[in-house]
Amino acid sequence: MDARPITSRTSPVSPQTGRLSVGQGRRRHTANAGYVLVLPYIAHFLTFVAFPLVFSFVLIFHRWDILSPMQWIGLGNVHRLLHDRLFFRALANTGVFLLIHIPLQIVIALALAVFLNQKLRLRGFFRAIFFLPVVVSGVVTTMLWDSLYAQDTGVLNNVLSSLGLGRVPWLTSPTMAMPSIAIMATWKNVGLYIVLFLVGLQSVPQHLYEAADIEGASPWRKFRHITLPMINPTVVMVVILSTIGGFSLFIEPYIMTGGGPIRSTLSAVLYIYHQAFQFNHMGYAATLGFFFALIVFMVVLLQKRVVEQETGL
Amino acid sequence: MNVRHSHFKLMLAAAVVCSQLLLLTTCAKKTASSASHLVYWSANNQYEVDLARELVARWNSLHPESPVTHQPVPESQSTEEAILAAVVGKTTPDVFSNMWPGDVEAYARAGQLVALDTFPDFAEVIGARVDPALLDEARSSDGHVYQIPWKTNPVMVIFNRKMLAEAGYDHFPRTYSEYLQAAERIVRDTNGDGHIDRWMGITDIRALWWQRFFDFYPLYIAATGGHTLLEDGKIAFDNQQAVEVFTFLQTLFARGYFPKERMVGRTDVFLQGVVASRFTGPWEIRHAEKFKPEGFVYDFAPVPRPDGVSGPVYTYGDIKNIVIFRNTRRPRLAWEFAKFLVSREADLLLLEMTDQLPLRANHLEDPLYAPYFAKSPFMKRFADQARFVRGTDTSPVLKEIFDILSNEFEACVVYGVKTPAKAIHDAARQARLVLE
Numbered sequence: 001m002d003a004r005p006i007t008s009r010t011s012p013v014s015p016q017t018g019r020l021s022v023g024q025g026r027r028r029h030t031a032n033a034g035y036v037l038v039l040p041y042i043a044h045f046l047t048f049v050a051f052p053l054v055f056s057f058v059l060i061f062h063r064w065d066i067l068s069p070m071q072w073i074g075l076g077n078v079h080r081l082l083h084d085r086l087f088f089r090a091l092a093n094t095g096v097f098l099l100i101h102i103p104l105q106i107v108i109a110l111a112l113a114v115f116l117n118q119k120l121r122l123r124g125f126f127r128a129i130f131f132l133p134v135v136v137s138g139v140v141t142t143m144l145w146d147s148l149y150a151q152d153t154g155v156l157n158n159v160l161s162s163l164g165l166g167r168v169p170w171l172t173s174p175t176m177a178m179p180s181i182a183i184m185a186t187w188k189n190v191g192l193y194i195v196l197f198l199v200g201l202q203s204v205p206q207h208l209y210e211a212a213d214i215e216g217a218s219p220w221r222k223f224r225h226i227t228l229p230m231i232n233p234t235v236v237m238v239v240i241l242s243t244i245g246g247f248s249l250f251i252e253p254y255i256m257t258g259g260g261p262i263r264s265t266l267s268a269v270l271y272i273y274h275q276a277f278q279f280n281h282m283g284y285a286a287t288l289g290f291f292f293a294l295i296v297f298m299v300v301l302l303q304k305r306v307v308e309q310e311t312g313l
Numbered sequence: 314m315n316v317r318h319s320h321f322k323l324m325l326a327a328a329v330v331c332s333q334l335l336l337l338t339t340c341a342k343k344t345a346s347s348a349s350h351l352v353y354w355s356a357n358n359q360y361e362v363d364l365a366r367e368l369v370a371r372w373n374s375l376h377p378e379s380p381v382t383h384q385p386v387p388e389s390q391s392t393e394e395a396i397l398a399a400v401v402g403k404t405t406p407d408v409f410s411n412m413w414p415g416d417v418e419a420y421a422r423a424g425q426l427v428a429l430d431t432f433p434d435f436a437e438v439i440g441a442r443v444d445p446a447l448l449d450e451a452r453s454s455d456g457h458v459y460q461i462p463w464k465t466n467p468v469m470v471i472f473n474r475k476m477l478a479e480a481g482y483d484h485f486p487r488t489y490s491e492y493l494q495a496a497e498r499i500v501r502d503t504n505g506d507g508h509i510d511r512w513m514g515i516t517d518i519r520a521l522w523w524q525r526f527f528d529f530y531p532l533y534i535a536a537t538g539g540h541t542l543l544e545d546g547k548i549a550f551d552n553q554q555a556v557e558v559f560t561f562l563q564t565l566f567a568r569g570y571f572p573k574e575r576m577v578g579r580t581d582v583f584l585q586g587v588v589a590s591r592f593t594g595p596w597e598i599r600h601a602e603k604f605k606p607e608g609f610v611y612d613f614a615p616v617p618r619p620d621g622v623s624g625p626v627y628t629y630g631d632i633k634n635i636v637i638f639r640n641t642r643r644p645r646l647a648w649e650f651a652k653f654l655v656s657r658e659a660d661l662l663l664l665e666m667t668d669q670l671p672l673r674a675n676h677l678e679d680p681l682y683a684p685y686f687a688k689s690p691f692m693k694r695f696a697d698q699a700r701f702v703r704g705t706d707t708s709p710v711l712k713e714i715f716d717i718l719s720n721e722f723e724a725c726v727v728y729g730v731k732t733p734a735k736a737i738h739d740a741a742r743q744a745r746l747v748l749e
Contacts, residue, residue, distance in 0.1 A: 065709075066401055067423030143577070151574045152508065161506065172518070172573045174728070258519035262724050277394065278522075279713050280419075 059286035077287035090271040100182035113197030131191035138251040145184040174264040200234030350382040356411040357385035360667040407641035419709040421459040427637040428457040460634035462672040466594035467698040468531040474610040476589040485614030496570035513570040520723040522715035531629040539627035543706040551741035559733035562726040595695040630702030
C-alpha cells in the first residue's frame with residue numbers, strides 16, 4: 001500500500017525544493033499555450049454568443065426601441081406574446097412548412113442517395129449537380145425560383161400552359177404559397193441530405209446484401225429490411241437537422257412573398273425579424289425569440305425520443 | 314532555454330502586439346473621423362455619390378480651414394437600417410442628407426438630432442427656400458425643427474403614349490372612371506392563349522409597408538386634396554376617400570387590369586409595352602432614356618383621382634431631408650455646411666447631376682434653373698407637380714401604421730377577401746391601437 005500523502009502525488013511542486021519539477025513545468029507551459037490558443041474562441045463566444053444571450057434575456061423584461069433608454073415592464077412582453085394571434089399564425093405557418101418540407105426532403109434525398117450509391121457512369125458529376133444548390137447563396141436561389149414561379153410569365157407555368165394545363169398561382173394563392181416555398185427549400189437543401197444518406201448507405205455491411213441475394217430477396221425487400229434499419233441513425237439525424245433548418249425559414253418568404261399572400265407564408269423567424277428590425281420592438285422580439293427557441297428545443301427533443309422509441313436506438 | 318517555453322512567449326507576444334495594433338487602429342479611426350474633419354454621409358447611389366463629391370470638393374476649396382469628409386451611407390438593406398446601426402454604435406456622421414422624414418420624429422425624441430431652429434438664422438434660411446406648409450410638416454411634435462427639407466421625387470404616372478392613343482386617349486386619364494375605361498380598352502390577350510398578357514398598370518402586391526408609397530398613399534393624398542394619414546396626431550384616414558381608393562385599386566385587380574404578380578426575372582415590362590402605365594418618380598426618366606426601344610414614346614401625368622374632385626392634384630413627394638446628429642463636435646460648422654448643401658448653386662447641381670428636385674418653393678421662377686428645365690421638359694412636369702406634394706406624418710409608429718395598411722391592402726385590394734370599407738375601418742382601428 002502506498003503510504004505517501006496524496007498531495008505529494010498530485011502537487012506539481014517538488015516537496016524538496018519547493019519548485020516545479022521539469023515534467024510538471026513543461027505540462028504547465030503547454031497548458032498555458034493552450035489557454036492562449038483558445039482565447040480567440042473564448043473571446044468570440046463571450047462577445048457573440050454569451051453576451052447577446054444574456055442581454056436578450058434581460059431584454060425580455062424591458063421595452064426598448066434601441067434609440068430610447070430601456071424601460072422595465074416586467075412580464076409585459078410575455079403577456080403580449082400570449083395574446084399575439086399573428087405570432088401563433090406565424091408558428092402555424094412554420095409548422096405547415098415543416099410538415100411538407102421534412103417528409104419531402106427525406107424521401108427525395110433518400111431516393112437520390114440510393115440511386116447515386118449505385119455504380120453509375122458520371123456518378124461524381126451527378127453528386128456535384130445535386131450538391132450545387134447547397135453552396136449557392138440562398139438569396140440567389142430564391143430569386144431564381146421567384147422568377148420560375150411567376151404566374152403569368154414564369155417558366156413553370158409556361159410549360160404547364162403549353163401542355164394544355166392551367167396556370168398555377170404558385171406564390172399568389174394563400175393555399176399554394178407555402179407548399180411552393182417548401183418545394184423550393186427542398187430543392188435547395190436536398191444535396192446536403194443526399195451526402196449524409198450516402199455516408200449512411202456506404203456503412204451498411206455488404207455481406208447482409210449478399211446473404212439476402214442468396215435468399216432471393218427482391219430489391220424492395222432488401223431496402224425495407226436491410227438498408228432502412230441500418231441507416232436509421234442517419235434518418236434520425238436528417239430529421240432533426242431538417243427540423244431545425246426548417247424552423248429557421250426566413251430568406252424564402254422574405255424575398256419571394258414578404259410573408260404573404262395574406263400572411264400565409266409569414267414564418268416565425270420572419271415575424272421576429274419584423275418586430276426587431278422593422279418596428280424596433282427589441283424587447284418583444286427577444287421574448288418571441290426565447291419562446292420560439294424553447295419550442296424548437298421541445299419539438300426536437302420529442303422528435304428524438306419518438307424516433308428512438310420507434311427504431312429501438 | 315526550454316523550446317516550448319519560448320514558443321509560448323512568442324505566441325503571447327504576438328497576441329499582445331496584435332491586440333495593441335487593433336486598439337490603435339480603432340482609436341486612430343475614431344480620432345480622424347470625429348475631431349479634425351466634419352463627416353458628411355450622402356445616399357449611396359452613384360448619382361448622389363458624384364453630387365456629394367462635387368459639393369464637398371467645392372466646400373473644401375472655399376473653406377480649407379474646415380474640411381469635410383464625404384462617405385456614402387454604408388451599404389445595407391435600407392438607408393434607415395444603416396442609420397439606426399450608426400446611432401446605436403455612436404458612429405453617426407455630423408451631417409446626413411438622405412433622411413426619410415418618417416424616421417426623424419423617433420430620432421428627435423431620442424435626442425439624437427440637433428434642433429435646427431435653435432440656430433439664429435434658421436428662419437431666414439428656411440423661409441427663403443421652403444413653402445410654409447411644408448415646413449409645418451417638417452416640425453416635430455415638440456415644436457422644434459430637426460430637418461431641412463431638401464429634395465423631393467413626386468410620385469406621378471409614367472404612361473405609354475402609343476398604347477393610350479390606340480385606346481383613343483390623347484391625354485392620360487384624370488379620373489378613376491376614365492382610367493378604368495382606358496384599362497378596358499388596353500388590357501387584352503394579344504396571343505390568343507386565353508390569358509391576359511397586356512395590362513393597364515402594375516404595382517408590387519407584396520405587403521411591404523414602403524410599397525404603399527407607390528400606390529395607395531399617393532392616390533389617397535390626391536383623393537383627399539392633400540391630406541395625410543394623421544391629423545393632430547390622430548388617425549384621419551378612416552374616411553370615404555380612403556375607401557374609394559381601395560375600391561378603385563381592388564377593381565383593377567379584380568378585373569385583371571393589374572397583374573397579380575411582380576413580373577420578376579424579365580426586362581422592364583413598361584418599356585417592353587407589356588404594361589401601359591406605372592406609378593413612379595423622376596428617377597424613371599434616366600432609366601427610360603437609357604433603355605427604351607426605338608420609337609418608344611412615353612410621358613408623365615398626375616395620378617388619377619375619384620370623379621368629381623377638383624383643385625390641384627396632390628401626390629406623395631418622397632421627400633428626403635438633411636439632419637445634423639447630436640454627436641457632432643462642431644454643430645455650428647455642421648449647420649454652415651448644411652446651409653451650403655441647400656444653397657441655390659447646390660440645388661442646381663442636384664438637378665443637373667441627379668435629376669431630383671430641390672424642395673425650393675420658387676425654383677421654376679428662378680432664372681438660375683431655367684436653362685435646366687428648358688432642356689428637360691419631363692423634369693419641368695415633375696417640378697410643376699412638386700408644388701403640390703405631401704410627405705409623411707411625424708409619428709414614431711408611422712412604419713407600423715403603413716404596415717397595417719399594407720396588410721389590409723393585400724387582403725382587400727389584391728385578394729378581395731375584404732370589402733374596401735371593412736379593410737379601411739379595420740386598418741384605422743388597428744392603427745389607433747398602435748398610436749395609443
